[in-house]
Amino acid sequence: MIAEELLLEFGAEIITYTKEEYLFEEGKKAHYYFQVKSGEVKMNNFNAQGKEFIQSIFSCPRSFGEPPLFSDIPYPANAVAVSKAEVFRLKKEVFLDLLLKYPKVHLSVTRGMAKRLYYKAIMASEISSEDPEHRILTLLDYLKKDVHHLNEPFSFKVNITRQQIADLSGLRVETVIRATKSLEKKEELKIKNRKLYR
Amino acid sequence: MIAEELLLEFGAEIITYTKEEYLFEEGKKAHYYFQVKSGEVKMNNFNAQGKEFIQSIFSCPRSFGEPPLFSDIPYPANAVAVSKAEVFRLKKEVFLDLLLKYPKVHLSVTRGMAKRLYYKAIMASEISSEDPEHRILTLLDYLKKDVHHLNEPFSFKVNITRQQIADLSGLRVETVIRATKSLEKKEELKIKNRKLYR
DNA sequence: TAATAATTATGATTTAGGTCATAAATTACA
DNA sequence: TGTAATTTATGACCTAAATCATAATTATTA
Numbered sequence: 001m002i003a004e005e006l007l008l009e010f011g012a013e014i015i016t017y018t019k020e021e022y023l024f025e026e027g028k029k030a031h032y033y034f035q036v037k038s039g040e041v042k043m044n045n046f047n048a049q050g051k052e053f054i055q056s057i058f059s060c061p062r063s064f065g066e067p068p069l070f071s072d073i074p075y076p077a078n079a080v081a082v083s084k085a086e087v088f089r090l091k092k093e094v095f096l097d098l099l100l101k102y103p104k105v106h107l108s109v110t111r112g113m114a115k116r117l118y119y120k121a122i123m124a125s126e127i128s129s130e131d132p133e134h135r136i137l138t139l140l141d142y143l144k145k146d147v148h149h150l151n152e153p154f155s156f157k158v159n160i161t162r163q164q165i166a167d168l169s170g171l172r173v174e175t176v177i178r179a180t181k182s183l184e185k186k187e188e189l190k191i192k193n194r195k196l197y198r
Numbered sequence: 199m200i201a202e203e204l205l206l207e208f209g210a211e212i213i214t215y216t217k218e219e220y221l222f223e224e225g226k227k228a229h230y231y232f233q234v235k236s237g238e239v240k241m242n243n244f245n246a247q248g249k250e251f252i253q254s255i256f257s258c259p260r261s262f263g264e265p266p267l268f269s270d271i272p273y274p275a276n277a278v279a280v281s282k283a284e285v286f287r288l289k290k291e292v293f294l295d296l297l298l299k300y301p302k303v304h305l306s307v308t309r310g311m312a313k314r315l316y317y318k319a320i321m322a323s324e325i326s327s328e329d330p331e332h333r334i335l336t337l338l339d340y341l342k343k344d345v346h347h348l349n350e351p352f353s354f355k356v357n358i359t360r361q362q363i364a365d366l367s368g369l370r371v372e373t374v375i376r377a378t379k380s381l382e383k384k385e386e387l388k389i390k391n392r393k394l395y396r
Numbered sequence: 397t398a399a400t401a402a403t404t405a406t407g408a409t410t411t412a413g414g415t416c417a418t419a420a421a422t423t424a425c426a
Numbered sequence: 427t428g429t430a431a432t433t434t435a436t437g438a439c440c441t442a443a444a445t446c447a448t449a450a451t452t453a454t455t456a
Contacts, residue, residue, distance in 0.1 A: 043319075047327040055319055067312035070305070073344075076319035100301055107268070107297075110308050114265035117311060120318035121241075121253055121274035127325050128368025129245040132413075146271075161433065170326025172414060177435060194422080194434060330443075359403065370444060375405060392404065392452080 001061040001112065002035060002098070002105055004088070010098050012090040017041075023065075023079035023087065030068035030075060033095040036060045039085025043077040044167070054167040056116065057082060057160065063112060069095060115146070127170040132179040135169040137188060140198045154189075158196035199259040199310065200233060200296070200303055202286070208296050210288040215239075221263075221277035221285065228266035228273060231293040234258045237283025241275040242365070252365040254314065255280060255358065261310060267293060313344070325368040330377040333367040335386060338396045352387075356394035 014037060017023060023034060026045060034041075036058050043055040043064060055077045058064045068075055069092050090098070099106040119142060126135045144156035160168075166176045180196060183189040190197040212235060215221060221232060224243060232239075234256050241253040241262060253275045256262045266273055267290050288296070297304040317340060324333045342354035358366075364374045378394060381387040388395040 045323040045327070047323075051327050053323045053326045055322065067315045070309045070312040071316070073313065073316045076316050077323065099305075103298055103301060103304070106301070106304060106308070110304070110311070111268045113308070113311050113315060114268040115271065117265045117315050117318065118269070118271045118274050120315065120322060124253065124318060124322050124325065124368075125243040125245075125251045125275065127322065128251045129243070129249050163433075170322075173433085174415085174435085175413060177433095178413095181435090361403075371403085372405085372445085373443060375403095376443095379405090 001063060001108065002033075004037075004061075006098070006102070006105070007035065007088050007090060010090060010094050012088045015087050015089050017081040017085050017087060019081055019083050021081045023081065024075055026076065026078050027074050030065060031092050032065075033063065033069060033088075033090040033092065034065050034079070035063040035088040035090075037086040037088055040082040041079055041085055041087065042082050043079050045077045052167045053170065054164060056119070057164070057168075063109070066109060066113060119146070123169070132169075132171050132175050133183055133188075135171065136165060136176060136179055137183065137198075139165065139169050140189075140196070144198055154197040156198045158198060199261060199306065200231075202235075204296070204300070204303070205233065205286050205288060208288060208292050210286045213285050213287050215279040215283050215285060217279055217281050219279045221279065222273055224274065224276050225272050228263060229290050230263075231261065231267060231286075231288040231290065232263050232277070233261040233286040233288075235284040235286055238280040239277055239283055239285065240280050241277050243275045250365045251368065252362060254317070255362070255366075261307070264307060264311060317344070321367070330367075330369050330373050331381055331386075333369065334363060334374060334377055335381065335396075337363065337367050338387075338394070342396055352395040354396045356396060 012035075017039075023041060024030070038060055040057055040059045041064065042057045045053045045055070047053070056064070065075065065079060067073065099109065122138065122142065126138050130138070140156070140158060143158070143160075144150050148156060150156045158165075162176045162180070163173045165171075165180075166173045169176070171179075180189055180191065184191045188198075210233075215237075221239060222228070236258055238255055238257045239262065240255045243251045243253070245251070254262070263273065263277055265271065297307065320336065320340065324336050328336070338354070338356060341356070341358075342348050346354060348354045356363075360374045360378070361371045363369075363378075364371045367374070369377075378387055378389065382389050386396075
């Protein structure tokens with residue numbers, strides 16, 4: 001996250017995307033630094049059969065899509081607005097210039113990438129080795145602790161749909177529905193009028 | 199990757215690990231920057247049933263395990279020597295100091311993390327959505343192009359075992375063996391006395 | 397160089413989770 | 427406020443890959 005004033009000072013634009021609109025596409029080169037101002041943006045992939053995999057969902061003040069700004073690699077996934085979203089957009093060259101001028105900002109960008117690498121490492125291991133219930137709990141615990149900074153049991157009202165949980169954990173929506181019901185029986189989750197609590 | 203002279207100048211130690219020896223463990227706090235000098239190191243997880251997932255395999259001059267140096271997160275996986283390995287080890291505080299003194303080094307460390315994030319994003323999507331043959335080809339193509347910088351067809355002699363391919367792609371070794379044979383029939387791979395070529 | 401371990405190989409069987417179909421409940425929106 | 431779309435829900439079934447068993451081949455090391 002980079003302070004809004006600093007972004008504007010360096011000439012960042014604020015762009016409004018409508019729901020489902022693409023910000024960039026898998027395989028393309030990166031030209032901008034992006035940071036969410038309002039709304040939500042997801043990064044995703046589709047396989048040949050049209051199954052979606054959501055890499056991550058970002059809301060204010062998260063940035064995303066930095067890796068290809070640093071290295072000569074294309075975007076590994078698309079970025080799509082989940083809802084109407086306002087996004088800061090800063091030209092690549094200006095962004096890199098900013099990092100050199102402000103080492104602390106560079107460090108905070110690095111810190112953000114470190115956290116995402118942590119999340120990816122955890123989910124890769126989960127998706128490859130764990131059963132649906134385990135995967136879902138790990139995902140929800142990550143969101144609860146590392147994103148929403150909550151600790152009390154059942155204090156986290158899950159704000160994503162079963163379908164999104166499925167797409168984030170590599171499962172199918174029916175499996176998520178069945179697994180969450182089973183987790184409710186085991187008192188790992190609460191379900192109050194269809195909303196999950198963890 | 200940080201130049202060896204610079205590492206030594208900042209007081210890095212060179213530590214020799216024997217095959218199978220642990221460098222650090224999942225869940226622990228990070229105190230050092232690590233960089234391979236010789237041999238190979240892998241990062242891995244084990245699930246409750248003992249199934250291994252390999253996050254990555256690192257050889258000279260790759261660094262690994264930086265994310266928890268930047269953010270207050272534990273190691274998401276173990277680091278284990280695949281073979282006898284010599285590793286540069288630099289104290290966390292000295293490492294961060296070095297980055298501030300040498301912005302270009304900071305940028306190259308960031309670049310390294312960016313590449314790993316790219317690999318993780320690709321593999322997460324593969325493991326979650328693709329069939330065994332697709333996963334294996336994506337993994338091998340990544341190793342071929344992005345690690346070994348090769349381009350010619352079948353110029354990449356795969357230097358990891360079927361078991362390691364399985365542990366990197368979330369499959370079982372029998373599945374990898376069957377899938378690679380099928381890929382050979384489709385002329386996507388060559389197999390010359392048990393070695394894979396891509 | 398003999399013994400042991402690791403790797404590759406192959407068939408038979410099992411099963412978890414995907415797929416398909418259908419519907420109720422809730423939410424969005426025109 | 428009524429209609430459409432989305433989300434949650436549930437049962438039946440099917441299949442891809444895991445599991446299990448067993449062995450040949452190659453590599454390691456004692």
